[in-house]
Amino acid sequence: MLAKAAGLRFSNDPFWHIAHFDEQATIVDDLLAGRRSIDEVVRRYPAYFSAQIIKDPNFSFIYPELEHRFPDSPRLFIVRDPRQNIRSILNRLRIDGRLEALGPQQERALDHARGWQAILAGDGLGISHGSHIARLAQRWNLAIERYWERRSSIRLVRYEDFLADKSGCIADLAEDLGLQVVRDIHDEQDRQFQPRGNRSVTPEQFFGRHNLALIESICAEGMARFGYEPSLAHA
Template identity: 30%
Template sequence: MIPLRSTLKNKLTKPNPNPILILGFPKSGTSAITGLLAQSTGLSATIDTKYLWEPYLSQIIENKLDFKKHLYKNSYPFSKKIIKEPNLVFLVDQIISYYKQPKIVIIKRDKEKNIKSILDRLNLPGDLVSNPRPDKVNKNWHSLLFENDRHYVKTLSKKYDLAQNNLKKLSSLNPIFIQYEDFLKDKKSTISHLTSTLDLSEKNDITSILDKPFQPSSKNKKSVDEFFGNNLKYFK
């Protein structure tokens, strides 16, 4: 069967009005938790969508692009029961305004390890004295690393703090919190507890895929101190 083109999929679907939103800073473990939750429950899931990458992200933040209209125009990835896209942490105001009764899951990872994971993903060291050349970094990550003339590690640190402050705005929606480091200690129990808390049913055994890499994993085994060197000062 020939897959439907994206444009046709968008025309045949509508955004889910009350999805489960998995929120967390990029590389905080949201992909693994979303993937395992979807496999366990048998529910449809979106793990990242280009429609909230640049240039769309900045346009929405700057009110140059209407969030609701954008979701309806590109509805397919937003029609799933579970939606995970890291850039949603920068669109919390839009989430509150658009979704009426979403279920929110917030993943938090240790700050230094989280940012190290981002730089590993981009094949960038953490101890550069000056910023890496933008043309050496995937453009989808530019807004996260580059802001004015600020050092890239400091920019990442500030963006991490911004994301955490944004997520606090969701307190009225009674979000479920997961610490990524706790998830690593017992993945199966974490997913089972999350499934139960969301009032979902476990339909599939996920034992064989608990260690499946839903995103490229880091091969850099340096400690945080070794990786960042003098740039650790930017986390203070």
């Protein structure tokens, strides 16, 4: 949306596109584990990194490499309530949020979605313990820690603030980044890029008390930093 408002070219999820259209295998776990470098990937697939605005959720975990490769590029971090972040992932994968462990049916489905399989397993991030819910919560923690370490040089946007005022948020971002808004995007700002879940379902109804308590316990410190209130009382 920012790119469209400013009339700029954008590259959306380059790692996903490289995996699906060039290498036919995920490259993210190799990048996260240090078996491949961002320099190597950019040199091999420069077209994906030639746009003025590049977005990939996995950038959160390789900030030092990105800073080295693109030292003059401004950086933007979008944070979302971990409960809604994890809920969105499970909705996309059609996994019941109340499951405390993945069964054979879910494992077979993930065999055909290796990129998501790697995310749920925590590949490349040193996350190997706990349920899939616990690993997703730890993944959220790692992402915000990467931001927190370099927060003085990264522009922060809370996803919830964006939802409250999409046009205003985009205009503020453009101004902060020295960009000029040249196009009205009101007609596009409510476009759904993923299937929308049932918003009337509460987090406790979606996750069940056990999984919700697990997320809120693991993410408690980070949630407090960004103003996300717990919905359960924790001992």
